Amino acid sequence: MASAAAVAVGGASMTQNILEQFERHLRQGRFFAKDDLVVAAVSTGVDSMVLLDLLQRLPKGQRPRLLVAHVNHELRAQSTVEESYLVEYCRRAGVALRVAHWPKADHPKHGVEEAARRFRYAFFKRLLVEYHASTVVTAHHANDLAETMLMKLTRGGQLDQLVGIRDRRPLGTGQLVRPLLAFTKDELYQYARERGLKWFEDQTNQELTVARNRYRHQIIPALKKENPQLIPHLLDYRAQLTELLSWRDQELNRLLATALVADRLQLAALKKLPPFQQTELLRYWLEEAGVVDLKDSLIGQLRHVLINPQKPQEHFELPGGQALVKNYGECWLENLNKLPSRQQKTAVYMVKLGQQYPIDKRQKLLVADTKSAFANADRVTEMWLSPDQLPLTLRPWQPGDRLRLKGGGHQPVHRVLIDQKVKTAARRSQLVLVDARGMVVWLVNRKWSWFDRPDDYRQRWQQLFIGITK
Template sequence: MELNNEFKRHLERGRFFDKNDRVVVAVSTGVDSMVLLALLQELPASLRPQIIVAHVNHRLRKQSEEEEQFIRDYCEDHRLKLVVHHWPLTEHPQNGIEEAARKMRYCFFAQVMKDEQATILLTAHHQNDLAETMLMKLTRGGQLHQLIGIEEKRPFSSGTLERPLLNFPKQRLREYAVNNHLKWYEDLTNRELTVSRNRFRHQVIPLLEKENSNFLAALSNYHEQLELAVELENQFAQEQLAKLSNKEGHLDIKALCQLPLAKERLVLVKWLEKNGVLGLKRGFVEQVLSDINNRHLPQIKRRVTPDLVLFKNYSELFVKNVNQSLQKVQPSINSVVKLGRWYSIENDYQIAVAKEKTFFNQGEHCQEMWLAPEQLPLKVRRWREQDRLPLKNGGHQKVSRVLIDQKVPLSKRNQQLVIVDAQDTVVWVVGRKWGWFTRPGDYTTRWQQLFIGKRDLKRRKE
């Protein structure tokens, strides 16, 4: 079947988007993203969304400038809106550049979605990408849900990230590009076998395809089965947690131990994750299982993260933040923020600054922030009329303007808090807007990574 028609039917079955949606399409100028863009343009008017093309010039290769000019010309010829981001060389880290580039790209895509009032981000991940990811996860080991690899749809920023090509193999996309005379650029670094993913792409998967010519389709089928299995697994775990947990969230040990071992392990892991204990290793889980099933060990105290401790107290399991210290913020507050502590703001919410993201539980929003040594320590205080927030473009915005733009009632403006650095520069207008600090190339080695977050007390009580 012609790829255009197959793509159209796949969209209709999967309910990805419709003609009224504004979508941001991530285009690198590689063959995959150029085919995705072409397929979207070929959709009938009844299905075709409003397209905004997003391109990142990483400035990692000599041809980056040529690629940018190409996509600019392409979008102009096809009357498509284009947004381009340049990644300054000064922001390139010395180590881990691939991961840094990925984070930068998705931050950029999220900003484009916000600026363009788009609700969907489309990327060109395909069946081969899925196979590579699943095999890499299988090789490394871990939890069952990690084997799913790449999700076809997931929440992202203010909307969703969707991958409508996930059911199509790379070869089909390349054939379409050749047959339709599409131009694209090859990234030669994709051939470097020092990169783990490239070894799976060029060595492992070709060998498996020799054993089974339908290997990619078979793995894609397993992907769908895994998604269903994990969904049912989560549903079972949540039902059990509702039965086995009390109002404080403590887990009934006797009832837990009556479950078959595999189900006991599943429920324990989900309960620990719910309490902020993430990234669990098999050996740790097995040790905890052994401890809670040991009748001769009525009490245990085991540190599970720098801040969290797991307690077994005869009949119950519970997790406690041993460093947590709630501190009431008074109207005249002007105090240094201590790391790893929640600060109550009136009776509405709490704020905290921590070194680890795991300090925050699921549902508690936190923002990663890198700060120079001379910016520390941070302080929390009421905002002042002269306060200004540093912006990405090098400019500043008055905090008073932030409050006006966000239509904060006058009765609440005087109560607005800000977190400031040691130079009294605003880092965060609490709950409203973040400052921007330009990072040097070696910021990961010299600067401090912090996580600043907020949680709603009223919602927690409900």
């Protein structure tokens, strides 16, 4: 256990600076609104105690309603002390608290860390449903991000994975947000000491039998001796890589649009490309179509067969129940399970305010100009749209659909589905809400587009509320 010392001279400015950065990051990210109920995952470690303090200190116009979620993993004797402290902290602060216990009898002999993680996130998902909450926030920080990037680099894989931890992702019926990724562990410790916060150190984080702990206590410290700016540099590389991957996907999307005719890949167009682009375009096309678990060796084999004129007709079974069929100058995918296509299953609706439209057997989409229309909604999002974006249309997603990102970039819908590991059957029925220009406003239940607002948007744009009802 550790506790704070007195605030050093000049320390208040450092604390205030972190708080201001935190407020600015939340405003720019639009992670949640002040009326939302946010579930804060708190372990009583320094990271999560700082996160809880920062959330409590947000200005009234930005501060959400809070529900603290704590998991007692029953792995250490100290866990009971930590739980008792957090109960008393929340009582004094007037913050709601839910605690879950992971019974010792449920602990596996091997893979305890991963099993504990699954238990935590299952608990968070239940809270989202039970309390109709929109967001879970966790205290992952810049050091966690650096560790993940180096672990991915060491293990190997696709370039996309080197981005590491993302600042938000879907979780159950809501989203998971990591608002501390811009802050280092040292900054969080300094903030906690200056604020006089109390926290507990988990001794299991010192065990070097865990891979992440070896990176944390051995590998990263050794690299920081070579360059103390290691973590800022890794964060800079991540930002550059994110932009480059966005640009790559836009270029591949353009190439694919010229090579596809009626969902069939034209091999003449593929052969015109350099080998590297052939490989990337083939992977992009297959992933967009829902083929998962593609190994480099399989992609290479497919490419050689497709460009080989000596093999005019071929048939490959692929992961996920699909087959690739080559027939002379073109190739296409066939579903071995004979599932109906997205276009056969789902209608297209021009959205009218106040009317409900089916998402699946249980959920319906509702768009209204007043929040009071959502008496039975699980979650509602406020959205301001310009007049030329209306009316909205609800339809199945299509190749070429993209979401607009903060900063003006774009991300293909298929890439979001891949990143979120959406199963093939679910991809086929995935819906998008698009504006009158064909731009995706919402990848339904998964991700929103970002639209820059002019200063006078409240005077010229229309305020809408978009939600899911049952």
